[in-house]
Amino acid sequence: QSALTQPASVSGSPGQSITISCTGTSSDVGGYNDVSWYQQHPGKAPKLMIYDVSKRPSGVSNRFSGSKSGNTASLTISGLQAEDEADYYCCSYAGSSYVFGTGTKVTVL
Amino acid sequence: EVQLVESGGGLVQPGGSLRLSCAASGFTFTSYDIHWVRQAPGKGLEWVSVFTTASNTFYPDSVKGRFIISRENAKNSVYLQMNSLRAEDTAVYYCAREALNNNWFDSWGQGTLVTVSS
Secondary structure, three states, X not given: OOOEEOOOEEEEOOOOOEEEEEEOOOOOOOOOOOEEEEEEOOOOOOXXXXXXXXXXXXXXXXXXXXXXXXXXXXXXXXXXXXXXOXXXXXXXXXXXXXXXXXXXXXXXX | OOEEEEEOOEEEOOOOOEXXXXXXXXXXXXXXXXXXXXXXXXXXXXXXXXXXOOOOEEOOOOXXXXXXXXXXXXXXXXXXXXXXXXXXXXXXEEEEEEOOOOOOEEEEOOOEEEEEOO
8 A cells, every 4th residue: 555645845934825735546535535634743643633534623723624636635724823834644544454645744934 | 531652662673573552541442443553763654553343453564464463451452563573664653543433543642662673
């Protein structure tokens, strides 16, 4: 199972919006609505930000949103803030297995 | 409060074995699937295994036949027996709780570092 493809880095100024893509295949992203997104600050454990493609857990800012089209899922962060600077990983169920994305470093300029 | 605490990491020689533990608290352990996810230094996340509430186990090809996940409900614990370790198994190993009957991870431990080196 190959890792899902994400851009290595995305940057934006405070207040701007950025979008991170996550491209897989019909065996994972395209085949299930079980796409989730995780935020990871350096030296910390991942934190769930989005599940079921577009749902937000309680406590996660509504500046984070998710979507999917075909084999590509996306995470959008609107109103970018300094605290959003972190690594972001997508993850998809792939039928008795799970595959993560390659990870995207978000930099707030 | 949901807590997952990993232990058992350390330095091991190539070809050696190591057993990791994940102790859970703050929730009804028997109702949840528990996973192991690893992260090599400076690299991304990789799913390693799951022990389901139905006592099924699954692994990716990268560890199948070498790693064994087990579970002891009486101790609210999950274990990962790692055999025939390779340099590429060097990583921080996290245990993670799968959200109830869903395919995403809602709680994570702090991780334990495994280093495979001579």
